[in-house]
Amino acid sequence: MSGINLKSLSEKLGLSQTTVSRALNGYPEVSERTRKRILQAADEYNYRANAGAKGLATGRTMRIGHVIPLNDDHQMVNPVFGDFISGAGDVYANAGYEMVLSVVSGEKEHDAYRDLAAKRSIDGVIVHGPRKNDPRPALLDQLGLSYVVHGRVDDYDGAYSYLDINNRRSFLRATEFMLDLGHTRLALLNGWEDFDFAARRRAGFEEALDSRGITADPSLMLEGEMTETLGHSAARRMLAQNNPPTGFVVSSTMIAMGVRRALDDLGLAISRDVSVVAHDDVLSYLDNGNALPVFTATRSSIRAAGRRCAEILIQRIENPKSDPVTELWEAELTIGQSTGRAPT
Amino acid sequence: MSGINLKSLSEKLGLSQTTVSRALNGYPEVSERTRKRILQAADEYNYRANAGAKGLATGRTMRIGHVIPLNDDHQMVNPVFGDFISGAGDVYANAGYEMVLSVVSGEKEHDAYRDLAAKRSIDGVIVHGPRKNDPRPALLDQLGLSYVVHGRVDDYDGAYSYLDINNRRSFLRATEFMLDLGHTRLALLNGWEDFDFAARRRAGFEEALDSRGITADPSLMLEGEMTETLGHSAARRMLAQNNPPTGFVVSSTMIAMGVRRALDDLGLAISRDVSVVAHDDVLSYLDNGNALPVFTATRSSIRAAGRRCAEILIQRIENPKSDPVTELWEAELTIGQSTGRAPT
DNA sequence: ATGGGTGTTCAAAGCGCTTTGGGAATGAGT
DNA sequence: ACTCATTCCCAAAGCGCTTTGAACACCCAT
Numbered sequence: 001m002s003g004i005n006l007k008s009l010s011e012k013l014g015l016s017q018t019t020v021s022r023a024l025n026g027y028p029e030v031s032e033r034t035r036k037r038i039l040q041a042a043d044e045y046n047y048r049a050n051a052g053a054k055g056l057a058t059g060r061t062m063r064i065g066h067v068i069p070l071n072d073d074h075q076m077v078n079p080v081f082g083d084f085i086s087g088a089g090d091v092y093a094n095a096g097y098e099m100v101l102s103v104v105s106g107e108k109e110h111d112a113y114r115d116l117a118a119k120r121s122i123d124g125v126i127v128h129g130p131r132k133n134d135p136r137p138a139l140l141d142q143l144g145l146s147y148v149v150h151g152r153v154d155d156y157d158g159a160y161s162y163l164d165i166n167n168r169r170s171f172l173r174a175t176e177f178m179l180d181l182g183h184t185r186l187a188l189l190n191g192w193e194d195f196d197f198a199a200r201r202r203a204g205f206e207e208a209l210d211s212r213g214i215t216a217d218p219s220l221m222l223e224g225e226m227t228e229t230l231g232h233s234a235a236r237r238m239l240a241q242n243n244p245p246t247g248f249v250v251s252s253t254m255i256a257m258g259v260r261r262a263l264d265d266l267g268l269a270i271s272r273d274v275s276v277v278a279h280d281d282v283l284s285y286l287d288n289g290n291a292l293p294v295f296t297a298t299r300s301s302i303r304a305a306g307r308r309c310a311e312i313l314i315q316r317i318e319n320p321k322s323d324p325v326t327e328l329w330e331a332e333l334t335i336g337q338s339t340g341r342a343p344t
Numbered sequence: 345m346s347g348i349n350l351k352s353l354s355e356k357l358g359l360s361q362t363t364v365s366r367a368l369n370g371y372p373e374v375s376e377r378t379r380k381r382i383l384q385a386a387d388e389y390n391y392r393a394n395a396g397a398k399g400l401a402t403g404r405t406m407r408i409g410h411v412i413p414l415n416d417d418h419q420m421v422n423p424v425f426g427d428f429i430s431g432a433g434d435v436y437a438n439a440g441y442e443m444v445l446s447v448v449s450g451e452k453e454h455d456a457y458r459d460l461a462a463k464r465s466i467d468g469v470i471v472h473g474p475r476k477n478d479p480r481p482a483l484l485d486q487l488g489l490s491y492v493v494h495g496r497v498d499d500y501d502g503a504y505s506y507l508d509i510n511n512r513r514s515f516l517r518a519t520e521f522m523l524d525l526g527h528t529r530l531a532l533l534n535g536w537e538d539f540d541f542a543a544r545r546r547a548g549f550e551e552a553l554d555s556r557g558i559t560a561d562p563s564l565m566l567e568g569e570m571t572e573t574l575g576h577s578a579a580r581r582m583l584a585q586n587n588p589p590t591g592f593v594v595s596s597t598m599i600a601m602g603v604r605r606a607l608d609d610l611g612l613a614i615s616r617d618v619s620v621v622a623h624d625d626v627l628s629y630l631d632n633g634n635a636l637p638v639f640t641a642t643r644s645s646i647r648a649a650g651r652r653c654a655e656i657l658i659q660r661i662e663n664p665k666s667d668p669v670t671e672l673w674e675a676e677l678t679i680g681q682s683t684g685r686a687p688t
Numbered sequence: 689a690t691g692g693g694t695g696t697t698c699a700a701a702g703c704g705c706t707t708t709g710g711g712a713a714t715g716a717g718t
Numbered sequence: 719a720c721t722c723a724t725t726c727c728c729a730a731a732g733c734g735c736t737t738t739g740a741a742c743a744c745c746c747a748t
Contacts, residue, residue: 021705049705074628
């Protein structure tokens with residue numbers, strides 16, 4: 001129905017397309033009087049420049065891509081994703097960008113970037129879930145696409161923009177906190193350690209134990225999908241061992257909820273019998289008890305990360321010659337009701 | 345870097361752009377020999393048609409929009425969203441469509457649709473989270489944009505495409521199941537009843553009680569954000585009443601997890617002391633205990649809904665004259681470990 | 689030889705915008 | 719009176735594709 005174009009709009013105004021276009025895009029060489037007239041007419045007819053045509057003419061699509069990998073086993077999208085894009089999306093909207101999403105599984109991921117680049121349908125892209133030896137920065141540099149990595153890749157030689165939290169330090173501190181409470185048998189329930197963030201968390205965990213002369217027990221360390229079920233089954237299993245842990249260091253509040261359920265199953269009290277410290281992404285739908293936190297946790301808002309990644313990417317797109325931006329955020333350790341002195 | 349266009353590709357081949365274009369788009373009027381040559385060259389140079397230019401020429405952008413509303417209070421994206429788009433995204437990818445996302449809050453939602461339509465950046469749109477008196481179908485019909493509603497709007501006169509689950513019936517059955525177990529004091533923890541799905545669930549709940557001559561107790565019915573916290577605090581409060589409920593009918597497994605935590609707090613055993621039945625969206629990251637379900641639940645996969653909505657929408661886009669498609673799915677009631685006979 | 693298919697290719701127009709390279713009008717400077 | 723900037727506006731080219739209408743070659747039947 002609707003859909004007036006520049007041509008007819010300018011005809012209605014008795015002006016050339018050039019003038020109307022310039023007025024609408026804020027160029028100076030048009031008198032204020034006519035600009036006002038034009039703006040008003042554009043509003044009246046609900047005119048908006050055809051995105052495809054504009055992209056063709058300018059070479060900029062005003063569109064940013066997110067390629068989100070699908071876990072092949074569970075066809076699962078990382079549940080933090082909703083919050084991330086809600087942060088990023090807000091920034092995009094205010095800057096006049098659109099967000100395009102590609103959910104792809106495994107091997108097809110590479111192609112997704114190639115495709116988006118070759119079709120020229122985006123100006124830049126956010127890289128989610130970087131892994132060890134992640135090939136994407138190299139690919140994107142080669143494709144000439146602007147990008148920002150949410151997280152880090154350990155092994156890329158080139159300079160690239162990223163925003164990460166200090167995962168190693170977070171887990172170092174969380175683990176030390178447990179050690180200070182007298183816990184010596186500590187379990188780690190982690191995400192897949194193929195992901196950079198999880199590898200760093202494990203390193204922090206082990207570093208803390210090492211510094212107290214404790215060697216990490218492999219039977220108390222598990223990596224996997226960060227679900228409630230993982231927390232539950234792992235905790236059940238570990239607590240049934242000969243020398244069960246008195247504390248759990250876990251990578252998400254979802255896992256922590258599973259651990260709590262296992263404790264309930266076994267009639268154990270959280271904090272008194274077994275302590276739990278988690279990493280909390282401050283997801284909007286998992287508020288970890290507003291006023292007094294349920295779980296002791298290292299916290300860092302995924303939504304804030306989404307916002308900041310978007311800002312950085314836009315800045316990179318609009319100024320590609322500038323130096324890459326890198327930020328490393330510290331997570332905050334908040335004491336909740338899930339930790340206490342180790343039972344004696 | 346990369347980025348060859350039709351012109352240079354056809355020059356390399358010594359053919360006209362017409363022929364190359366036709367070959368690539370599968371038109372018959374080009375000999376198999378040349379088509380093969382062209383396909384090969386296209387592959388070699390990694391040629392892909394510029395999306396904007398193609399859209400301009402054809403009038404079809406091969407892009408589908410999802411406008412997802414942001415809860416203003418919590419800046420929260422519905423956590424089922426990840427699964428929905430992972431289902432839809434897969435269908436899009438296979439059909440050659442891209443997905444564009446707009447996360448917008450409250451009053452700006454209307455504008456988002458207007459914008460996308462006026463800029464001609466999408467061919468169609470999925471309507472999420474329909475509410476009572478939802479104005480969007482009327483708006484979209486007026487804008488001439490193809491769409492399909494995930495859920496239903498109660499009050500729209502026009503014919504429109506939707507995919508919904510039978511929420512009323514689900515909650516009717518779940519409630520009857522509880523009644524059959526001897527529970528007479530039943531609580532309902534629901535999503536915001538401004539949403540169509542939640543209103544229907546409540547209707548089903550009340551209908552079941554009515555049919556047994558029980559009148560629903562307003563102090564046992566709550567609507568709100570479907571979080572763990574809601575389940576926890578509501579259950580705590582309701583169980584502290586004079587005449588506490590022996591069963592909870594709740595709208596998500598997230599809420600159910602909160603109820604379970606409240607029971608643990610109070611030293612009550614789930615199923616023996618208090619029963620819980622939930623609606624389960626079968627989210628990939630909340631698998632409700634793979635083999636034996638933790639919660640008794642009415643189940644319907646959100647991912648499957650995403651897939652189907654996408655299929656319907658594509659069909660509508662490619663064949664706009666066809667009649668609207670409407671589907672109503674029945675949820676499946678699966679018995680888990682969270683329900684038992686009412687204590688006597 | 690002539691005409692009509694049939695199969696294969698092409699030149700050029702058009703999609704809706706931005707942007708280059710002027711042109712006309714006005715006012716100021718000499 | 720004449721030049722020279724300024725200010726404001728415009729015609730036309732170009733972005734990379736699809737698609738219309740026509741051309742060309744070839745073959746078979748008349």
